[in-house]
Amino acid sequence: MENFSIYFHIPYCKSKCPYCDFFKKVEKNIDQEGLISSYIKELEYYKQLLPQRKVRSIFFGGGTPSLIEAKYIEKLIDKAACLWPFDDKIEISLEANPNSNHDHMFSNLKLSGINRISVGVQALNDSDLRFLGRTHTLKDALTSIDEILKIFDNHSIDLIYARPEQKIKSWLEELKLAASFGLKHLSLYQLTIEEGTVFARRGIKALDEKQAAEMYQTTVDFLRQCGYPRYEVSNFATKPYQSVHNKVYWQGDDYIGIGQSAHGRLKIDGKHYAYTDPHQAELLSNQERATELVIMGLRLEEGIDKAHFKNVSGLDFDDFVNQKNLKEMIKAGFVLNTPTSIKATDKGFRLLDKIILELCC
Ligand SMILES: C[S@@+](CC[C@H](N)C(=O)[O-])C[C@H]1O[C@@H](n2cnc3c(N)ncnc32)[C@H](O)[C@@H]1O
Ligand code: SF4
Numbered sequence: 001m002e003n004f005s006i007y008f009h010i011p012y013c014k015s016k017c018p019y020c021d022f023f024k025k026v027e028k029n030i031d032q033e034g035l036i037s038s039y040i041k042e043l044e045y046y047k048q049l050l051p052q053r054k055v056r057s058i059f060f061g062g063g064t065p066s067l068i069e070a071k072y073i074e075k076l077i078d079k080a081a082c083l084w085p086f087d088d089k090i091e092i093s094l095e096a097n098p099n100s101n102h103d104h105m106f107s108n109l110k111l112s113g114i115n116r117i118s119v120g121v122q123a124l125n126d127s128d129l130r131f132l133g134r135t136h137t138l139k140d141a142l143t144s145i146d147e148i149l150k151i152f153d154n155h156s157i158d159l160i161y162a163r164p165e166q167k168i169k170s171w172l173e174e175l176k177l178a179a180s181f182g183l184k185h186l187s188l189y190q191l192t193i194e195e196g197t198v199f200a201r202r203g204i205k206a207l208d209e210k211q212a213a214e215m216y217q218t219t220v221d222f223l224r225q226c227g228y229p230r231y232e233v234s235n236f237a238t239k240p241y242q243s244v245h246n247k248v249y250w251q252g253d254d255y256i257g258i259g260q261s262a263h264g265r266l267k268i269d270g271k272h273y274a275y276t277d278p279h280q281a282e283l284l285s286n287q288e289r290a291t292e293l294v295i296m297g298l299r300l301e302e303g304i305d306k307a308h309f310k311n312v313s314g315l316d317f318d319d320f321v322n323q324k325n326l327k328e329m330i331k332a333g334f335v336l337n338t339p340t341s342i343k344a345t346d347k348g349f350r351l352l353d354k355i356i357l358e359l360c361c
Contacts, residue, residue: 009259018198023261066096303343
């Protein structure tokens with residue numbers, strides 16, 4: 001039976017962080033009941049499209065999913081379980097903010113069926129947390145980390161680095177601390193200044209490209225030594241703890257997105273569809289889907305498996321890419337190409353956008 005994954009977008013936050021352009025609303029009284037019943041209807045809609053599938057992973061992302069009571073999260077998981085069989089090793093993740101932590105929140109989430117938790121810590125010192133406009137303190141973050149370590153077997157935190165004025169030495173101190181907790185997974189994002197955000201309006205500039213690249217390589221090298229190998233541009237974990245759900249996106253497998261701004265990709269009867277809404281499907285050509293697979297797949301340390309690429313896109317990898325440019329990329333030491341796979345080298349990871357452009361033109 002073919003697999004697919006489910007993403008639920010929870011579009012609420014307690015406040016808006018000045019760097020963030022994810023779709024979210026600040027609402028004091030969230031109609032949780034109403035949100036969940038509309039999401040249940042969407043699940044029922046997808047059941048008609050995908051009658052014979054198995055669920056590989058579920059992800060509650062945001063926004064701030066930890067603002068939703070665990071009993072409602074459980075309703076959604078139970079509904080999905082009524083509609084489709086679950087894979088034996090199903091991963092069910094939820095993003096939590098340290099500022100939404102309340103009594104027994106994490107243990108209730110575990111009881112609801114969540115088996116992987118990711119906490120948005122963002123910085124491991126109070127002054128940078130303030131700069132990032134976070135409403136939690138370092139102490140709140142450490143309390144959340146302590147709790148998730150006790151309650152879950154699979155856990156992750158998000159940190160943002162390459163903050164303006166940030167020095168490699170102080171970032172390494174934060175990294176050392178992050179690596180010392182015993183978490184199974186780390187997501188480390190370079191600060192991007194997104195159009196329309198408060199940071200953009202205030203004219204805040206990200207660290208210059210050269211310094212950010214140096215900080216990135218230091219991060220990758222340091223975490224490799226600490227037992228957190230990079231498996232995707234911004235994600236670090238050993239194989240058993242790599243995010244099953246996020247790998248579905250990077251490997252081009254099927255998923256549905258539920259909630260405003262969520263999107264999905266489905267292959268039905270050999271045709272590729274991009275969903276922006278359950279009732280809005282755009283047909284993608286094999287070439288368009290293949291381009292997406294190159295963009296997403298090269299982000300992975302293991303790169304693109306050519307047999308999987310063919311299976312998903314319907315196209316042969318070596319016929320699809322620009323062979324002349326591929327040879328140049330190999331000669332320059334940016335990619336490692338074998339008959340079965342292609343992956344970026346450390347040097348190539350710094351130039352992924354260029355490599356993708358050259359391969360897909
Ligand atoms: C969808 S957000 C949700 C996480 C959760 N609401 C929180 O803030 O803790 C996922 C992650 O994206 C990262 N992120 C958001 N905006 C970013 C930006 N402009 N630059 C770098 N990372 C960003 C943050 O690390 C954040 O934890
Ligand atoms: S970073 Fe998280 S809490 Fe902050 S605005 Fe974005 S989604 Fe909301």
